[in-house]
Amino acid sequence: MSGNMYQLFAIIIYMVAMLAIGWYAFVKTSNLTDYMLGGRSLGPAVTALSAGAADMSGWLLMGLPGAIYLSGLVEAWIAIGLTIGAYLNWLFVAPRLRVYTQVTNDSITIPSYLDNRLRDNTKLIRIASGIIILIFFTFYVSSGMVAGGKFFDSSFGYEYHTGLIIVSAVVVAYTLFGGFLAVSYTDFLQGLIMFLALITVPLFGLFLTGGIGDTIASIKAVNPEHLNLLPATATAAGIISSLAWGLGYFGQPHIIVRFMAISSVKETKQARRIGIGWMMLSLFGAIATALVGVAYYEQNAGELKDAETVFIVLGQILFHPFIAGIMLAAILAAIMSTISSQLIVTSSALVEDIYKALFNKTADDKHYVLIGRVAVLVVAIIAAILAWNPDSSILSLVGFAWAGFGAATAFIWGKVEVLSSTLYEIVPGFLVCLIVAVIVSVVTFRPQKDIEEEFNRTVVLLREGK
Known part of the structure; x- marks a missing residue:
């Protein structure tokens, strides 16, 4: 069996596993809350890793390593900003959203929560928020499909449209039938694959480049500024823009909906630790992969044609073709986990x-479950x-949607x-929205007993950790 066939075999096993999980979730889905929110039954580990996998997409295994490979650690400011934003999101938003969405008439989406929370009898907030999610997530899903098509083109030589159809068909199948549970369970497994791949590649790569000392020396031989977070080319506006990616977490429905689905508020603390630990190690692995790649090509007088393939190329150099195929599956996992999460939220x-x-x-x-499945298909x-x-x-599609x-x-x-x-x-x-939110809240505030009672009940439940 050729090396390419071993890799394709690994991809097929991965896709069959995703479809099997989708079938398992389909059997467990019996009502609308199950389909849209998993019956609020997710454990902390599934919640944490599914949120992380849904968040990162192919950027974690291709975009970030490619940027670090070309420009050095100055590109790591995005990773730093994302980590800070994700931590604050888990710390402040997760427990409050978990409790408040259940107190406010058991809301199962962010727009329905806003509607119930603010007593919007016109339904304007709910409809407008739903339309915003529909528009931007359709673009977001589209970007994931583009990545899937390019993945099969670059990895196996398949025609772009063939790859796009394969990825789309598998994701739509398990999302359409299994709903939120399928998305969460597959994301959990995909998060594990991504994590193991990102830790394994740079760890084994260090043996290839002579250890930490020789690796650093080789990187500095290429560019002394490559390991500098603040090189001479860095600008304040550029660093602020990179760090600001972390602000996006507070408005990403496919991430914060996981907070609503965890089984209890007391488990958000454990989920936060797992999620941020996963995120920090995965980001570190992505950065280390790029740096090991720089050292490897400097030592071997080689040239990497496409910087964003450094993770793929190192995996093929280091491991047996079947293991390298699992590394490829990690990239596909990153792409598919994000697509599925966005599809179910759009539905x-x-x-x-x-x-x-x-x-x-x-x-x-x-x-409603039938309509939800039709919606998944139409959006796809x-x-x-x-x-x-x-x-x-x-990148432009993702950046605009984010x-x-x-x-x-x-x-x-x-x-x-x-x-x-x-x-x-x-x-x-972010700044305009913050100012508008404060001004509108102050100007339009009117005491409402039932809203205050819900708020007080939420505070009590948060203190009790229930």
């Missing part, structure tokens, strides 16, 4: 926040159409070249 927004709110339809859960088809052009820019969830300001700032090239649009977006 939830369509059913719970747009369909129900607009038509005020009363039906049994089987009807639209995203695939958007992704059909192989020249689609993954900022767009924070504020509509991203539309304006992101489209003005002189502004977007100076400062990432999420910074002004």
Whole structure:
């Protein structure tokens, strides 16, 4: 069996495992809360790793190592900003959202929570939030499909559209049938694969480059500034823009919905420790992979044609083709975990926040679960159409969507070249939203006994850790 066949065999095993998990989740899904939120039954480990895997996508195994390989540790500021943002999200948002969403009429989506929390009789907040999620996540899903198509093209020589269809078909299958449980369980396994791959490649790579001392010396021989977080080329605006990626966590439905699904608020602390530990080690592994790659090519007088493939190339050099195939599966896992998470949240927004709110339809859960599955399929088809052009820019789609969830300001700032090239649009977006939220809250505040009772009950439950 050729090396390429060993790798393809590993990918097939991985995909069959994803479909098997989807079938298992399908059997366990019996109502709308199960389909959209897993029945609020996730344990801390599944919650933590599924949130991490849903967050990182292919950027963790390709984008970040490629940026570090080319430019050095100055590119690590994004990783630092993301880690800080994720920690604060777990610390402040997770426990409060878990309790408050259940207190406010057992809300199962972020828009429905806002609707119930604020007593919006017009349903405007719910519908508008649902539409925002629908628009931006369709672009986000599309970016993942682009990455999937390019993955099969670069790894196995498959035509771009063939790869796009394969990835889309498998993800849609287990998401459509298994819902939130399938997404969470597959994300958990995918998170483990990503973690093990990112730790194994640089660890074994160090033996290849002569250990830490020789590796550092080789990197400095390429560029003395490569290991400097603050090289002469760094700018304050550039560092702020990189750190600001961490602000996006507070507005990412596919991440914070995991907080709503954990089995109890007391488990959010353990989930936070697991999640941040996973994130820090995985980011460190991605950075170390790039640096080992720089040292390896310096020592062997070679040249890496595409910096974003450094993880793939090192895996093929270090390991048997089947193990290298598992490394490839880690990249596919990163891509697919994000697509599935976004698909289920988009489906939830369509059913719970747009369909129900607009038509005020009363039906049994089987009807809504069916509509949810149809929504997954429709969104996937639209995203695939958007992704059909192989020249689609993954980074621009992701960056725009990531900022767009924070504020509509991203539309304006992101489209003005002189502004977007100076400062990432999420910074002004976050600040404008913060100011508007405070002003509107102060101006429109009116005492409401039932809202205050819900708030007080939430505070009590948080203190009791229930």
